[in-house]
Amino acid sequence: MARHIxxxxxxxxxxxxxxxxxxxxxxxxxxxxxxxxxxTQATEAIPQWAAENDYPVTHFDRTGDASWTITVQxx
Amino acid sequence: MILTxxxxxxxxxxxxxxxxxxxxxxxxDVWIARRTRWLTAFFVVIAIQSAGVFALQSAGVLTLPTSxxxxxxxxxxxxxxxxxxxxAGGCATGTYYRSGEGLVxxxxxxxxxxxxxxxxxxxxxxxxxxxxxxxxxxxxTLYGTLGVSPWVLVAVLLAGTGxxxxxxxxxxxxVAQLPARYTGLRHWLFEKPWxxxxxxxxxxxxxxxxxxxxxxxxxxxxxxxxxxxxNIVSFLVTGEVDFARSWSVLLVLxxxxxxxxxxxxxxxxxxxxxxARTTVRAIAGGTLMGVGAAWAGGCTIGNSMVQTAQLSFQxxxxxxxxxxxxxxxxxxxxxxxxxxxxxxxxxxxxxxxxARV
Numbered sequence: 053m054a055r056h057i058x059x060x061x062x063x064x065x066x067x068x069x070x071x072x073x074x075x076x077x078x079x080x081x082x083x084x085x086x087x088x089x090x091x092t093q094a095t096e097a098i099p100q101w102a103a104e105n106d107y108p109v110t111h112f113d114r115t116g117d118a119s120w121t122i123t124v125q126x127x
Numbered sequence: 128m129i130l131t132x133x134x135x136x137x138x139x140x141x142x143x144x145x146x147x148x149x150x151x152x153x154x155x156d157v158w159i160a161r162r163t164r165w166l167t168a169f170f171v172v173i174a175i176q177s178a179g180v181f182a183l184q185s186a187g188v189l190t191l192p193t194s195x196x197x198x199x200x201x202x203x204x205x206x207x208x209x210x211x212x213x214x215a216g217g218c219a220t221g222t223y224y225r226s227g228e229g230l231v232x233x234x235x236x237x238x239x240x241x242x243x244x245x246x247x248x249x250x251x252x253x254x255x256x257x258x259x260x261x262x263x264x265x266x267x268t269l270y271g272t273l274g275v276s277p278w279v280l281v282a283v284l285l286a287g288t289g290x291x292x293x294x295x296x297x298x299x300x301x302v303a304q305l306p307a308r309y310t311g312l313r314h315w316l317f318e319k320p321w322x323x324x325x326x327x328x329x330x331x332x333x334x335x336x337x338x339x340x341x342x343x344x345x346x347x348x349x350x351x352x353x354x355x356x357x358n359i360v361s362f363l364v365t366g367e368v369d370f371a372r373s374w375s376v377l378l379v380l381x382x383x384x385x386x387x388x389x390x391x392x393x394x395x396x397x398x399x400x401x402x403a404r405t406t407v408r409a410i411a412g413g414t415l416m417g418v419g420a421a422w423a424g425g426c427t428i429g430n431s432m433v434q435t436a437q438l439s440f441q442x443x444x445x446x447x448x449x450x451x452x453x454x455x456x457x458x459x460x461x462x463x464x465x466x467x468x469x470x471x472x473x474x475x476x477x478x479x480x481x482a483r484v
Contacts, residue, residue, distance in 0.1 A: 056471070058471075059471070060468070063405075063466075065149075066461065067466075070159070070164045070464050071464075071469050076468045092147065092225075092228055093147045095147070096147045098146075099304070100164075102302075102303065109303035113306060114394065117394050118229070118394070119397070
């Protein structure tokens with residue numbers, strides 16, 4: 053099981069989610085994708101996308117003012 | 128009395144920021160992800176507001192002004208506006224509330240949108256704008272042309288939207304949430320994720336309240352963003368105040384205040400400087416938004432959300448063509464998006480590449 057990091061700070065919505073979709077397509081089942089982002093709307097869009105695809109969210113937290121990290125596992 | 132504009136704008140900015148309500152996102156999701164959840168929430172705003180505004184009219188509180196449709200200007204303007212909001216990353220109202228969150232790219236887009244709306248409405252291109260908008264057809268409201276009571280269409284709108292909401296709610300899944308830091312009211316206001324449909328009901332209530340509050344100051348319409356944005360620029364460069372429109376100027380300034388308060392209270396305010404590509408897109412997007420909204424006679428709020436609720440041809444055609452413009456913009460600027468070196472892993476750590484403009 054590998055852990056990949058996607059740094060999207062500075063990318064405005066919807067690009068963090070667009071890049072997350074591109075990134076997860078190349079991952080193996082069970083791999084984790086860590087997405088760091090600072091666009092507010094993605095706090096709704098990324099967990100919603102994970103839920104709709106039945107990808108478990110193993111970590112989701114703030115890393116500072118307007119700064120977040122979420123870990124999505126490919127399933 | 129015009130201070131109600133500031134208060135209502137602040138409420139709107141607060142609700143939109145906390146609710147992550149974004150009309151651009153609602154339209155864009157349909158094109159790039161085949162998702163209609165946010166579009167359905169947007170229709171909730173139209174449907175409830177429509178019931179509210181026709182109830183106010185039936186009660187004799189107000190009479191909605193109607194005018195003949197500036198068909199070519201509305202179609203072309205809305206299409207340009209749709210492309211513009213994809214480039215700017217938010218519609219006019221979205222750009223206002225993201226400005227309050229500290230996004231410098233949104234400040235740039237907002238400045239150009241207001242500038243070009245002013246150039247088109249009050250400035251050098253006013254003649255071009257008026258000539259295009261003078262091409263009108265004999266059509267005003269959907270119910271007038273169909274020869275039915277507006278309530279028939281309101282009922283259809285409510286039933287269709289209600290069915291769509293039920294469909295989405297019945298498929299709702301458990302979504303991951305950020306760990307809670309606060310309790311009580313502070314948790315509800317500044318932390319808990321708001322359901323899109325709850326947010327939509329709150330936006331609808333604000334949109335309905337806008338009518339009597341605005342009519343009371345002599346401005347006979349509902350929520351509006353483009354004309355006051357243009358008037359702010361015109362006031363700044365000429366010093367002339369249009370008092371009849373001051374309510375809406377305070378409304379848009381209120382959005383900044385409300386979204387700033389919401390973002391600050393939630394720890395979501397940060398000055399965020401865009402990269403070269405985002406900056407160029409904000410400039411192009413803001414310009415297209417200003418020109419497009421002036422031709423169309425409104426933005427996603429004034430046309431797609433307010434004129435639609437009034438069941439006018441202008442509103443529904445603007446909604447359709449803005450939606451098509453968003454599809455075009457998404458095809459040109461989003462689905463083709465690639466950023467080399469975006470993904471890294473401990474095994475393959477690549478150096479980040481400069482962003483492509």
